[in-house]
Structures are given as structure tokens and as C-alpha cells.
Amino acid sequence: MKRTSLWSDWLPPAITLIAGAVLWQYAGSRTSAAFLSTFTATMSRLWGMVASGELVDALAQSLLLFVTGFALAVAVAVPLGLLLARVTVLRIATESYIMMFNSMPMAALIPFILSIMGFGFAPKVVVVFLFSVFAVLYNTMEGARSVKPELLEVARSYRSSEWRLWRDVMLPFTLPFTLTGIRQGIGRGLVGMVAAEFFLSASGIGKLITVNERDFDTAGVLAAIIVITIFGTVLMSLGRAVENRFAAWRGLSR
Amino acid sequence: MSDAVALPAIRRRAWAIPGGNLGIKIAGGLVIAAVWQILVGIFAPPYVAKPIGIVMAIPSVLSSPQFLAAAWSTLWAVAQGLVVAVVIGTVVGLAMGRMRTVDRAFAVYVNGLNAMPMVAVLPLLTLWFGYTGDARMATIVFAAFFAIALNMADGARAVPPEYLEVARSYRANWLGIWFGITVPAALPYLLAGLRIAAGRALIGAIVAEFYISLDGLGFYILFNSRSFHHDEAFVAVLLLALFGLGIEAAMNWAMRRFLPWYRREGRN
Numbered sequence: 001m002k003r004t005s006l007w008s009d010w011l012p013p014a015i016t017l018i019a020g021a022v023l024w025q026y027a028g029s030r031t032s033a034a035f036l037s038t039f040t041a042t043m044s045r046l047w048g049m050v051a052s053g054e055l056v057d058a059l060a061q062s063l064l065l066f067v068t069g070f071a072l073a074v075a076v077a078v079p080l081g082l083l084l085a086r087v088t089v090l091r092i093a094t095e096s097y098i099m100m101f102n103s104m105p106m107a108a109l110i111p112f113i114l115s116i117m118g119f120g121f122a123p124k125v126v127v128v129f130l131f132s133v134f135a136v137l138y139n140t141m142e143g144a145r146s147v148k149p150e151l152l153e154v155a156r157s158y159r160s161s162e163w164r165l166w167r168d169v170m171l172p173f174t175l176p177f178t179l180t181g182i183r184q185g186i187g188r189g190l191v192g193m194v195a196a197e198f199f200l201s202a203s204g205i206g207k208l209i210t211v212n213e214r215d216f217d218t219a220g221v222l223a224a225i226i227v228i229t230i231f232g233t234v235l236m237s238l239g240r241a242v243e244n245r246f247a248a249w250r251g252l253s254r
Numbered sequence: 255m256s257d258a259v260a261l262p263a264i265r266r267r268a269w270a271i272p273g274g275n276l277g278i279k280i281a282g283g284l285v286i287a288a289v290w291q292i293l294v295g296i297f298a299p300p301y302v303a304k305p306i307g308i309v310m311a312i313p314s315v316l317s318s319p320q321f322l323a324a325a326w327s328t329l330w331a332v333a334q335g336l337v338v339a340v341v342i343g344t345v346v347g348l349a350m351g352r353m354r355t356v357d358r359a360f361a362v363y364v365n366g367l368n369a370m371p372m373v374a375v376l377p378l379l380t381l382w383f384g385y386t387g388d389a390r391m392a393t394i395v396f397a398a399f400f401a402i403a404l405n406m407a408d409g410a411r412a413v414p415p416e417y418l419e420v421a422r423s424y425r426a427n428w429l430g431i432w433f434g435i436t437v438p439a440a441l442p443y444l445l446a447g448l449r450i451a452a453g454r455a456l457i458g459a460i461v462a463e464f465y466i467s468l469d470g471l472g473f474y475i476l477f478n479s480r481s482f483h484h485d486e487a488f489v490a491v492l493l494l495a496l497f498g499l500g501i502e503a504a505m506n507w508a509m510r511r512f513l514p515w516y517r518r519e520g521r522n
Binding site for chain 2: 034103109111
């Protein structure tokens, strides 16, 4: 990574952000407030949300929902993925279906969850779980498949114990892929979180957005969208940072 | 990456698509269906979808004009939206990948909006476009655009500099350099982006239909599950899963057929 100065790193985005705000202010002042509120109106609405504590409550609710569903997804998908990695018959039997679930739009299941589980916290957790679990599972499985058979054969020829086989061969090869899955799962889980907050019992940032939309409070909608963009960017950067930390291990397989 | 290493990896990937070990795969599917049938039969209310009920519902659902119209409406909107997103995304991605100023100007917006859960803008889009199909189309384009632009920019950045140097030595014009060299070289990245974009576009379309109550597969599922016709609704879910799987398979096929020299993961 080449070092660049603070100046060249931060100046261009700062200029475009300011330019964007000016453009937004101009466009907003030329149209009705219900269509596009101005930048300053949106910012003062955002400040109002912060000052009233509304925003902190919403963020806390959303974060709790996301973390619960996502933690469950990781807790289920990683052990299951490793099991499938080791038991070849199970993997062959299930991988086509896992691939199918991985590429299927999980949002389609929300109405079933609503009609079976109703409102409350649990069905929303199920939605976040379903959105993210297959990304982690699928990538973990792919990682396990990337382990070269020769390596396992050599390990076995040297009478490596099952434990050593896992510690020295399987896990180091699989971990980078699992982390890619975790990063993808974060992105999908966030979509699931917002969708659950829209369509199941309204809560958190999702509620903030829909309630303001019903009131034609465009400033409120835009303020909430800015917050969720920052929320998403922070979580995704976290996922990417962890992924990159172990990405070098993946190089071993090539 | 040497060819000797790359080849087995590609071949091994090939049997992930149904083909080899078909017997085990079918047996696996039957076991999953049986477990589902039994567990739901014992523990869940009777209206919850079960494999036998779903299979029985397939003929009547597939022959109902209402379902066919819904499927056409959703899938056609997704296809149109993807075309729009690919065209704009390719141009923006190329500009970001090849021109430093453009990259620096837009990176903060494109990266931020890519990380944001796209369904969050849906209410804003209904304020702008009304509760209509236009809002669904805007959601699809918005959901698909950023993955394509980002991947295209990565691809345009990764063009081997020797290609460009040779082109410049022969005095190629910028149009030739962009569309004759950069675009083909970045194609694997575009495909990887398109795969992610297609999945997001499907989700965007379905969620928009829930929100707007717009006719389509998403609303078909919502309507039927509300009136406790879960088996019928699940046939629509199966169609969506097939569509998602079809896109995945088409991308893998195109990658192997036309771009065997490159394999890379998408940026999500």
C-alpha cells in the first residue's frame, strides 16, 4: 500500500461532498419540500432526531436486531460448513440446495414468516438470519472445497491426527473464504434488517423511514437514509477489514 | 497463477452444477423434503407449506393467467432495470477506473451507497415516483447500479498497462482504447458485478412490490400467504429460486466459455 498524504486522500472527497451538498441545497430550494427538502432542512431535522433521542433509540433497536440475527447465522453456518467440508457425502447431497438458497431472493420468504410467526422480535431475527446465513455457509463450503486433495493425502501419509489435520490444513484454507462469506452476509443481513423493520413489526431505522414517508416528511426520510448509509458503511468496512486481515492466507492456495 | 494450478480448480468447479453424483444429490433433496414434510406436519399449523402440497399446487398455479402475468411483470422489470444499470454502470465504472479525478470525485458516493441496504431508499422513491411501477423500476436500477459500477471500475483499473502502452504506441484513439481494450479486459469483473447486481435487483423488485402492492411475483406471494394459500405462494418462491439459480449458472457458463483465462470473485 503506498502512502499518500492526508491532503490528497481527504481533499477530493471533501470537495465532492461539499459540492454535492451545495447542489442538493440548490435543487431542494427549487422544488417543493415534500419532493426534495433542502440540505440544511435535512440537517436540522437530523439534529432534531439526535437531540430528541429518537435516533439513538432507533439505532439501538436496529443494531440489536442485526447483531442477534447475524450472530445466530454465523453460529449455525460456520460449524455446519465445516461439517459439510469434512463429510463428503453430506456435502455432495446438499451443496446444490445450498447454492440454490444462496442465490434465491430471501425477501420472498418474509410474507410466510409474517403469517406463521406474526409480529414481535423473533420473526425479525429469523429474517436477518435467513438473509445472511447462506452467504456464510456457501463460502465456507467453497473454502473447504479449495483445500487441495494432495495436501490431505500428504497429511494422512504422515499419519496426521484428525485434530492436526483441522488445525494445519482445513481451517487455514477455509477461514479466508468464511470471512468473505461473513462480509457478504453483513451486506445481506443489513438488507434483511431494513426489510424486516418495514414489513414485520415496525422498529428502528426502518420505522423512522416509513413513518416519515407516510407523513410526507421528506427531510425526515433523507435524514434517516443518511444515518443508515453511515451505519451500513461502518459495518461493511468492519467486515472488509477483518477479511483483508486474513486475505493473505488465501494466497497460499494459489 | 499458473495454468497447471488453475485448470483443476475450474474443472472441480464444473461439477458443482448438477451432473456428477446425481444420485446422491437427488437422495439429499428427498431427505430434506421428507424432513420438512414431517416436521411441519407435526409442529406447524396445517396451512404452512409442505413439499407434497407444493408439488400438488404446481399445475394449477402454472396454468393460472394471474400467476403468469405476475411472473412476467416482475421478471421483465428486473431484466429492463438490469440493462439500464449495466449501461450506466459500465460508463461510470470505466470513467472511475481510467480517470483519477472522476474516481476521486465519485468514490465516496459510490462506495457509501453500495454499502447501504438498498431497500432503505424505497420509501423515498415512492415519494418521488408515486406508488407505481416506476418506483419499482427505480428501485431495481438503484439496487443493481453500484455493484456494476464498482466492479467495472476495479476491472478498468486492472487492465495490464502493457496493453495500453502498445495501443498508445500505435496511436490508437481514446475510443479504441476504452471500448477496444479496457472493456474486453474488464469483462470478467463486469460479469462478477452483474451476478451480484442480478441478485440485488430481484430482492429490490420483490420488496418494492410488497411495499407498493404492485402486481408481480412479490405481491402474488404476499397476497396468497395472507389468505393462507401457502402452497401456491411457495410455487412463486420456487420460480424466483430457479431464476436466481439460472442467472448464477449463466454467469458461470459465460465465464468458462468466453473468459476461461480469468476467475475472480465479485466485490460485494
